[in-house]
Amino acid sequence: xxxxxxxxxxxxxxxxxxxxxxxxxxxxxxxxxxxxxxxxxxxxxxxxxxxxxxxxxxxxxxxxxxxxxxxxxxxxxxxxxxxxxxxxxxxxxxxxxxxxxxxxxxxxxxxxxxxxxxxxxxxxxxxxxxxxxxxxxx
Amino acid sequence: xxxxxxxxxxxxxxxxxxxxxxxxxxxxxxxxxxxxxxxxxxxxxxxxxxxxxxxxxxxxxxxxxxxxxxxxxxxxxxxxxxxxxxxxxxxxxxxxxxxxxxxxxxxxxxxxxxxxxxxxxxxxxxxxxxx
Amino acid sequence: xxxxxxxxxxxxxxxxxxxxxxxxxxxxxxxxxxxxxxxxxxxxxxxxxxxxxxxxxxxxxxxxxxxxxxxxxxxxxxxxxxxxxxxxxxxxxxxxxxxxxxxxxxxxxxxxxxxxxxxxxxxxxxxxxxxxxxxxxxxxxxxxxxxxxxxxxxxxxxxxxxxxxxxxxxxxxxxxxxxxxxxxxxxxxxxxxxxxxxxxxxxxxxxxxxxxxxxxxxxxxxxxxxxxxxxxxxxxxxxxxxxxxxxxxxxxxxxxxxxxxxxxxxxxxxxxxxxxxxxxxxxxxxxxxxxxxxxxxxxxxxxxxxxxxxxxxxxxxxxxxxxxxxxxxxxxxxxxxxxxxxxxxxxxxxxxxxxxxxxxxxxxxxxxxxxxxxxxxxxxxxxxxxxxxxxxx
Numbered sequence: 001x002x003x004x005x006x007x008x009x010x011x012x013x014x015x016x017x018x019x020x021x022x023x024x025x026x027x028x029x030x031x032x033x034x035x036x037x038x039x040x041x042x043x044x045x046x047x048x049x050x051x052x053x054x055x056x057x058x059x060x061x062x063x064x065x066x067x068x069x070x071x072x073x074x075x076x077x078x079x080x081x082x083x084x085x086x087x088x089x090x091x092x093x094x095x096x097x098x099x100x101x102x103x104x105x106x107x108x109x110x111x112x113x114x115x116x117x118x119x120x121x122x123x124x125x126x127x128x129x130x131x132x133x134x135x136x137x138x
Numbered sequence: 139x140x141x142x143x144x145x146x147x148x149x150x151x152x153x154x155x156x157x158x159x160x161x162x163x164x165x166x167x168x169x170x171x172x173x174x175x176x177x178x179x180x181x182x183x184x185x186x187x188x189x190x191x192x193x194x195x196x197x198x199x200x201x202x203x204x205x206x207x208x209x210x211x212x213x214x215x216x217x218x219x220x221x222x223x224x225x226x227x228x229x230x231x232x233x234x235x236x237x238x239x240x241x242x243x244x245x246x247x248x249x250x251x252x253x254x255x256x257x258x259x260x261x262x263x264x265x266x267x268x269x
Numbered sequence: 270x271x272x273x274x275x276x277x278x279x280x281x282x283x284x285x286x287x288x289x290x291x292x293x294x295x296x297x298x299x300x301x302x303x304x305x306x307x308x309x310x311x312x313x314x315x316x317x318x319x320x321x322x323x324x325x326x327x328x329x330x331x332x333x334x335x336x337x338x339x340x341x342x343x344x345x346x347x348x349x350x351x352x353x354x355x356x357x358x359x360x361x362x363x364x365x366x367x368x369x370x371x372x373x374x375x376x377x378x379x380x381x382x383x384x385x386x387x388x389x390x391x392x393x394x395x396x397x398x399x400x401x402x403x404x405x406x407x408x409x410x411x412x413x414x415x416x417x418x419x420x421x422x423x424x425x426x427x428x429x430x431x432x433x434x435x436x437x438x439x440x441x442x443x444x445x446x447x448x449x450x451x452x453x454x455x456x457x458x459x460x461x462x463x464x465x466x467x468x469x470x471x472x473x474x475x476x477x478x479x480x481x482x483x484x485x486x487x488x489x490x491x492x493x494x495x496x497x498x499x500x501x502x503x504x505x506x507x508x509x510x511x512x513x514x515x516x517x518x519x520x521x522x523x524x525x526x527x528x529x530x531x532x533x534x535x536x537x538x539x540x541x542x543x544x545x546x547x548x549x550x551x552x553x554x555x556x557x558x559x560x561x562x563x564x565x566x567x568x569x570x571x572x573x574x575x576x577x578x579x580x581x582x583x584x585x586x587x588x589x590x591x592x593x594x595x596x597x598x599x600x601x602x603x604x605x606x607x608x609x610x611x612x613x614x615x616x617x618x619x620x621x622x623x624x625x626x627x628x629x630x631x632x633x634x635x636x637x638x639x640x641x642x643x644x645x646x647x648x649x650x651x652x653x654x655x656x657x658x659x660x661x662x
Contacts (some may be wrong), residue, residue, distance in 0.1 A: 016159035025158060025192055040565055043192065043223035044230065050194040054161065109195045112231040218608060222568035225603035241608035242575060 009069035015056045015084070018061075024053040024065045027082060031067060035076050039138055043134040044116040049080050051109035052132050056084040070135070077137040079119075082130075089124040096122075142167045144174050150251055151175065152244075153204075154186040158175055164200045172207045182251040185207045190221025198233040205238040214254040215239065218247035373451035382480075382502060383433035389483045396479035397421055404471045411462050420455060420472075427451050430478075437505050449512060452656070456516040460524070469517045473510035477503060527551060539570040546647045547576045550615075550638070555593050564600040571609045576643060579604055579645045582640050584615030594629040601634040610635070610650065614643035 009031075013024055028049045032042045050066070056063035063084030070077035089095045096111045110132070114120040119135035142163065145152040151174055153167070175183060187193070187206060193201070201217060208215040216239040220228075228235065239254065241247035285593040398418050405412070427447050435444025443561055452473065459469040480502055488495035542548045549567050551560075567579055581597060583589065589597075601611035614637040616624075624631075648655060 018162050022158050022160045029191070040223045040226055043221075043227050046192050047194045047227050047231065050192055051196075054194070054196060109231075112195060114232070115230050115232070116227065220607045222565065222572060222603065222607065225568065225606040226565070226599070228606060229599045229602045235606060240606055242572070242577060243608075246577070246608065 005070050005072040007066075007068045008071055011067045013065045013067070014062075015053055015065055015082070017057065021050060021053040021057055022082075025050050027067065028078070030076055032136075033070065035069065035078065035138065037078075037136065041136060041138070045078065045134070048113035048116040048134050051113045052080075052082045052134065055109065055130075055132075056082050056086075058112075075137055077118075077135055079133060079135040081133045084131075085129040088126040088128055089130055092122055092124055092128060095124075141154045141170065144170060146178055146180070149179075149181040149255070150248070151178065151180045153183065154189070155256050158190075158192065159197065161196060164197055167205055168200050168207070171204050172211065175208055175213055180213050181255040182214040182216070184244065184247045184251060185215065185217045186219050186247070187217060187224075188221070188243070190195070190224060191221065193220075193224050193228055193233075195231060195233055197226060198231075198235060202235050202238060214251055216241050216247045216250050216254070219243055242260045348450055381498065382437065382484075382505075383429050383482050385487055386425070386429045386432065386469045386480065390429070391481060392419075393476075393479040394422055394425055396482065397476050398619055399426070400475035400478055401471060405468060408468060411459075411464060424448070424451055424455070424472075425476075432505075434520065435499050440508050448509065452509060453516045457520040458512040460517045460520040466514050466517050470510045470514050473506055473513055477506050477507060480506075523623070539567055539574075541574055541576065542580070542644065543647070543653075545576050545578060545651060546570065546644070547574060547579045548582060549579065550582040550585060554588070555586055555596075557592055557596070560593055560596040564603075565598055567600065568607065569601055570609060571604060578612065578650060579609055579611050580612045580614055580640065580643045580647065582615040582643070583613065583620070584617070584640075586615075586620075589620050589623060591627050591629065594627065598629070598631065612637060612643045612646060614638065614640050 011027065013026065013027060014020060021082070025046050029042060029046050032045060037045070053065055056065070063082060063086070066081040068079045068081070070079055096114065110122065113132075113134065117134040118137050119133070121133045122130070123132075124130040140157075140163065142153065142155055142157070143160070145154075151171070153171060155167075157163075159167070171183065174180070183204070185201065187201070190197075205215040205217065218241045218242065239250060241250050398414070398421050401417060401421065402414065405417075430450045431445050433441050439445075439466070440449065455472055456469050459472075481499055484495060484498050484502065488498070538549075540548045540550070547567070547570055551563060557562075563638065567581070570576070571579055581600070583597075597613055601613070604611040613631075613636045616636055616638055635643075635646060637646060
């Protein structure tokens with residue numbers, strides 16, 4: 001039986017411009033240092049958040065990043081959920097494989113982001129948008 | 139819009155990235171640098187990223203581009219000061235940056251540049267570095 | 270179990286037939302649980318099923334017990350059927366009054382054992398302590414007689430209470446919890462003190478002789494019932510003895526694990542062997558977490574000590590599997606991005622073979638067999654040469 005997860009702090013950031021991506025990076029970084037994550041964990045999570053935030057800004061029309069501080073059975077975590085109302089991803093599996101290998105400057109970086117974090121989840125529907133959730137536990 | 143300063147030091151150009159760059163700033167830097175390499179006929183470029191806490195796939199590609207473009211223009215490029223956490227993350231991301239020269243810090247980077255741009259005199263050392 | 274529908278039907282039919290016959294011949298006997306084992310199993314494990322039965326049967330009062338025994342013999346005769354009796358039905362029978370009085374032992378075993386011990390507690394304790402001291406004669410240095418006596422006395426009280434309240438066959442019921450906890454503590458304590466597993470188990474096993482002696486004394490003329498009691502007691506004490514051994518093993522393993530962890534802590538220091546050259550000798554079995562930490566330390570040391578070369582020596586690593594190899598490679602890649610070079614040395618022939626088998630590609634990461642080779646390479650890279658002068662006298 002899974003232990004209950006409680007949320008002790010939340011914040012939602014708007015994602016529209018380049019600067020918003022930087023803002024997300026800074027906010028995730030500062031939350032994580034509050035929770036005393038190791039430097040490597042912070043770097044990985046912030047990098048993943050940066051990838052996903054950029055996707056939202058580039059892809060979608062408008063989006064948001066929702067941060068949640070989690071506590072579950074004595075361990076601390078951080079979850080960030082990226083929502084966009086863009087066109088959605090037709091083939092999620094393929095998108096997970098695409099990356100810098102495609103050569104174009106705007107590879108999706110989803111596969112890479114997944115490798116950096118503890119938990120990764122993605123929902124997408126054509127015409128509706130995309131939601132990606134990443135979680136890092138201490 | 140702000141700009142990342144590019145300094146001239148003899149026949150080399152020095153770029154020290156001190157801020158958390160947003161994408162447009164990074165792209166602007168890429169343009170500026172290539173323009174400057176041509177304008178100053180620089181033999182080498184040193185890119186100092188010791189203050190960069192995050193290098194994601196986009197920034198990583200920009201760095202790679204700057205090095206490649208510099209080489210295409212006949213100059214050498216060395217990226218210095220990558221932080222351990224950043225290096226670990228880039229490797230985990232699978233970002234391919236294997237074609238760039240790297241050095242621990244500005245001093246070692248300048249030393250490397252001098253070797254890379256110097257004529258056959260130090261060919262032995264150059265060979266060791268290249269292989 | 271490999272029963273075809275044919276055999277299953279036949280066995281079921283047999284069972285039904287015998288149930289009916291049993292009910293007719295032995296009125297009042299209630300079958301509450303039937304387990305069907307395959308013929309080969311029953312043949313292979315007759316002792317277990319027999320002892321299981323004997324453990325349970327004694328709870329029946331006098332005539333009922335004899336009846337039950339006869340009934341189960343009758344049912345077991347055709348191959349493939351073993352009966353296990355539910356304890357609940359037994360306890361409801363245990364209040365049948367004993368027909369013969371006097372010194373005849375009441376066949377209510379849980380209370381019987383407790384009864385006997387209760388009445389002879391002091392003398393049993395004396396005998397028990399004496400048995401232990403004899404067995405542990407060489408270990409007087411580890412435990413004093415006073416402590417031994419105290420431990421034994423404490424346990425005997427707990428044990429007696431458990432015998433009274435709990436089943437004699439199932440030590441997982443709550444009534445046995447205090448005994449198990451006590452034994453666990455004794456066992457863990459002895460493991461740390463340096464006793465051997467059998468010396469620790471002696472604590473329980475040496476209790477047998479004193480108890481058997483008292484049971485024999487009490488049984489009087491009833492030879493059959495004494496056999497059952499003895500069997501029940503010995504199986505019970507065996508279980509408890511084995512439990513102490515298990516706990517002992519567990520605590521030994523915990524100690525070993527702790528020592529290994531400490532060793533690994535000690536085994537990942539980064540050493541500066543020359544200006545600009547670092548060495549990281551890895552020792553012991555590497556798991557993913559530990560390798561990661563060691564590698565992160567190495568990369569940080571490269572920055573802190575301004576080293577362009579880092580030598581990772583895996584001589585002390587018994588096996589290198591794919592995850593560990595990948596960690597090493599990732600570290601080398603990260604070091605290169607930072608402007609340093611990683612050399613991996615200490616690769617034993619078997620490890621080299623394993624890595625080739627696993628398809629681990631080292632690419633342009635330099636690998637050397639020995640630290641000496643790695644150092645020589647490092648010096649070359651740094652443009653350093655070692656020259657030999659004739660030794661000064």
